Amino acid sequence: DAKTTQPTSMDCAEGRAANLPCNHSTISGNEYVYWYRQIHSQGPQYIIHGLKNNETNEMASLIITEDRKSSTLILPHATLRDTAVYYCIVRGGGSQGNLIFGKGTKLSVKP
Amino acid sequence: GAVVSQHPSRVICKSGTSVKIECRSLDFQATTMFWYRQFPKKSLMLMATSNEGSKATYEQGVEKDKFLINHASLTLSTLTVTSAHPEDSSFYICSAGDGKMATDTQYFGPGTRLTVL
Numbered sequence: 001d002a003k004t005t006q007p008t009s010m011d012c013a014e015g016r017a018a019n020l021p022c023n024h025s026t027i028s029g030n031e032y033v034y035w036y037r038q039i040h041s042q043g044p045q046y047i048i049h050g051l052k053n054n055e056t057n058e059m060a061s062l063i064i065t066e067d068r069k070s071s072t073l074i075l076p077h078a079t080l081r082d083t084a085v086y087y088c089i090v091r092g093g094g095s096q097g098n099l100i101f102g103k104g105t106k107l108s109v110k111p
Numbered sequence: 112g113a114v115v116s117q118h119p120s121r122v123i124c125k126s127g128t129s130v131k132i133e134c135r136s137l138d139f140q141a142t143t144m145f146w147y148r149q150f151p152k153k154s155l156m157l158m159a160t161s162n163e164g165s166k167a168t169y170e171q172g173v174e175k176d177k178f179l180i181n182h183a184s185l186t187l188s189t190l191t192v193t194s195a196h197p198e199d200s201s202f203y204i205c206s207a208g209d210g211k212m213a214t215d216t217q218y219f220g221p222g223t224r225l226t227v228l
Binding site (some may be wrong): 034036038041042043044045046049087098099100101102103104 | 113115117145147154155156157160202204206216217218219220221222224
């Protein structure tokens with residue numbers, strides 16, 4: 001599975017959009033980009049995933065560059081409850097490839 | 112949808128005893144379930160993958176005789192930590208794949224905090 005690079009930490013003001021970047025320059029054609037987040041002392045929460053096209057759901061939007069070497073997770077209106085560690089993971093489709101968690105980005109939403 | 116539960120949420124046991132942790136997919140059937148371990152201030156580490164009706168596949172360095180995994184049904188997997196020692200104290204998290212052919216997204220349980228005295 002391709003490796004990802006994320007900033008160690010980011011701050012965001014409450015109510016503003018949080019844009020979390022992820023680099024995955026070695027991603028291969030059949031690998032998906034997944035985003036999870038982990039709030040302290042809880043299990044990871046699935047956010048969104050995508051292959052090529054941009055995706056949006058009730059939690060977030062995922063913007064994938066045309067060359068698929070990087071992506072951005074957007075939380076449109078961050079709240080204090082969005083404070084968590086966000087993991088960007090590249091994984092093969094179907095049951096191919098396990099989720100390999102890196103260190104993620106610690107997002108702190110401040111009032 | 113896609114809810115995974117774990118029981119218990121916390122357990123404290125004496126050294127040498129065995130502890131069983133249950134992982135259930137509540138609203139979907141999971142052919143594959145996964146067990147992770149997370150030490151303080153560290154990221155999740157995959158321990159093993161279990162498929163319903165077959166033996167689990169363990170990651171390198173994980174003792175299969177110490178961490179017994181049973182996946183007897185499409186909604187239940189159990190992890191038994193045998194002869195637990197203080198170094199086994201950790202946060203144990205399971206996940207279940209939703210089985211959708213294209214992506215098989217994993218959904219995680221809330222975790223079990225194990226403390227071995």
